[in-house]
Amino acid sequence: MKTFRVLKDRPAGFFPEFEKRPAPLRRNMHYCPGCGHGVLHKIVAEALADFDIKDRTTFISPVGCAVFGYYYMDCFGISTPHGRAPAVATGLSRAHRDSVVISYQGDGDLAAIGFNEFIHTVNRGENLCYIFVNNAIYGMTGGQMAPTTLVGQKTSTTPNGRCATEDGIPFRVAEIVASQPNPVYVERVALSSPKEIMKARAAIRKAIKNTMERKGLSFVEVLSPCPIGLKKDAAGISKFIDEEMTKIFPLGKLKDVAAERVPAEHPVPVYDCEKVRAALFPQENRAEKEEFFGEKLREDIYNESEIFEKERRIKVAGAGGQGVLSLAYIIAHMARLRNFNVTYLPTYGPEMRGGTADCSVVASRREIASPIVDSNANMLIALNQPSLDKYLPQLKPTGIIVYDSSSITLPEISERQVAYGVPAAQLAVGLGSTRYGNSLILGALAKMMEELFLTPEDTKDFSAVVEAALRECFADKPKIIAPNLEAFRLGKEKAFRANTGKNPE
Ligand SMILES: Cc1ncc(C[n+]2csc(CCOP(=O)(O)OP(=O)(O)O)c2C)c(N)n1
Ligand code: SF4
Ligand SMILES: [Mg+2]
CATH class of the missing domain: 3.40.50.970 (Thiamin diphosphate (ThDP)-binding fold, Pyr/PP domains)
Known part of the structure; x- marks a missing residue:
């Protein structure tokens, strides 16, 4: 049998072992x-x-x-x-x-x-x-x-x-x-x-x-x-x-x-977050917002409550068809309107056909390293029981839960976690459509923010931002803007704090 001599073994530019292979x-x-x-x-x-x-x-x-x-x-x-x-x-x-x-x-x-x-x-x-x-x-x-x-x-x-x-x-x-x-x-x-x-x-x-x-x-x-x-x-x-x-x-x-050829020269790239933000949200955008909120935007957008300095990692989850993705989308828009860096990462797939649907939203004043929220979530917004059960273990020990109390039984949560409920599905039926459930939940979120974090000045701004985001997200369906705003206000009115745990950071 003919034999061969290997002149060179595998090149050192390969991984020693292809670990990603079976x-x-x-x-x-x-x-x-x-x-x-x-x-x-x-x-x-x-x-x-x-x-x-x-x-x-x-x-x-x-x-x-x-x-x-x-x-x-x-x-x-x-x-x-x-x-x-x-x-x-x-x-x-x-x-x-x-x-x-x-x-x-x-x-x-x-x-x-x-x-x-x-x-x-x-x-x-x-x-x-x-x-x-x-x-x-x-x-x-x-x-x-x-x-x-x-x-x-x-x-x-x-x-x-x-x-x-x-x-x-x-x-x-x-x-x-x-x-x-x-x-x-x-x-x-x-x-x-x-x-x-x-x-x-x-x-x-x-x-x-x-x-x-x-x-x-x-x-x-x-x-x-x-x-x-x-x-x-x-x-x-x-x-x-x-x-x-x-x-x-x-x-x-x-x-x-x-x-x-001499080496190619290209303009030096811009890494400065502020410059990128200015490029993405130019002056016109600011003027538009000033008009929208009916007040002069503060010169320094960072002069808000300290709460806004922290990165917020939010998981929104529920059943396909409950408006989980639109709810997350509205929240992402709210963050964008207040000049946060924001990522929105929905999960599609079998969920769209009736299973659980989930979405990760991250809002931060700094660059966002990862758009995936799979541990250390600051907030879990759950619209059905399986979603709450599934994602609760991913919530931080100081995290916040916002949930639909008409379909979810709140399990025991840690002493430092806080839960806000609203009977969203039930109230939505009263409003004429289960589709308003997500805006009712948004109301509970606003109530939680008001009670736990916002200064009186922030509160006014926060409600305006919710309204602006809702209008933007439903811009192509103008007829549903008013009922969703009504649902939001009702949700805020009916929302309640469901436990007496310590306030989160
Ligand atoms: C957007 C999108 N369209 C179509 C495909 C399906 N697709 C996968 S590989 C491929 C063609 C690859 O051919 P080639 O680039 O010649 O690579 P080869 O496998 O021959 O090395 C196509 C059309 C895809 N993955 N994504
Ligand atoms: S089909 Fe096989 S032989 Fe053809 S390009 Fe792909 S891996 Fe190579
Ligand atoms: Mg080919």
Whole structure:
């Protein structure tokens, strides 16, 4: 039997073990045997280690078979939505000037859904390393036609072969990129034989080096085997690349002006939260608010009660159809109207069909690190019993509960937790629709705020903000604004403090 000597073990740019993979497979990648993605990953991982850039490289994994690329590369990793890598890559490379951003995209991801975004990134000449994996097919989704599929090539969506007049002709991305003035380096390579793989390696290393030196946009198109999608064996797929693909996609360098380019300069990004806020909520917005509240907005919006200095992490939960998401949305709007940073993260899915629905809202004067509220919630707003039972353990020992007392039996809560109830479902029926339940709960929230936290001056402002948020959120349904405001006021009137625990901080 023939034996082989391994000249180099796995590159140090790979994680020693692929921990995100299932336990028995942590030394293996998820790709099919013979797939080009694995070879390409190895080339990239080797360069990361050789150039000592693991700590400043981000590998952007696409939607496509390489979606889990970040499982393997020992550097930063981001998986973006389909075709959206160029936007994320642009942001990263501009915000972190020393970073090396590798945008790794397939022919479906880059040349179909993402082409618009891609070509403008090319036009701007962002400082990026592009690896474009052209395997002439959508591999991940079962072999549909890609923009680069050859004329006559059979795919699951062109069972009789791609027809030039019906489906267009293969898209030559490298040629398009090379025709633009800003990219500095464009080359097309193939993974069809060891010799071609070595050329691909050299091209990718050059593109990465250019990015390290901030020379601008480097683009390497890689003709890559997808034996599964093209239903070929190893020899067949190599032959297809060498004899069919290269006729349409000739190999070689299309452009190389990196030596003449000086490092690209872009405006220094703005990190100052206040400046970002000013940009997002300009003066007109302030004037609008002044008019809305009928009083001059205080010059310093931070002169409110101390309570507003703290980050508030709120979980709103109930059954699908109870208006959980709109309630959370109104609360998020209230925070925005008072110039908080705010995140709103609803959970969709089976909940929409009658299970539990939940939403996380975070409001903060500082930058928000995470929009997820899964522990240490300051407030739990529960509209049904299962939601209260489920999320109560996530509430801080000093947290607040606002709940619908007509459907929820309050369990024993800690001495420092405070609960405010309102028989929302019951009162809503009296108002003519169960849909008003969430505005009634909002009333209970306002009552709690008034009793526990707000100064008399804040109280007036708080009610105005609730009203403004309600009007904004229901702007496209003007008829329901008035009844919801009525529900809000009734909720505030009927809300009660349900326990005598110590007031929260
Ligand atoms: C918005 C969106 N549309 C469609 C899909 C389905 N989808 C997943 S991968 C893919 C095509 C990937 O093909 P390609 O970029 O060529 O990658 P390959 O798998 O061939 O490496 C599509 C259409 C998706 N995930 N998201
Ligand atoms: S389907 Fe094709 S591109 Fe995807 S892993 Fe398999 S061989 Fe690779
Ligand atoms: Mg593909």
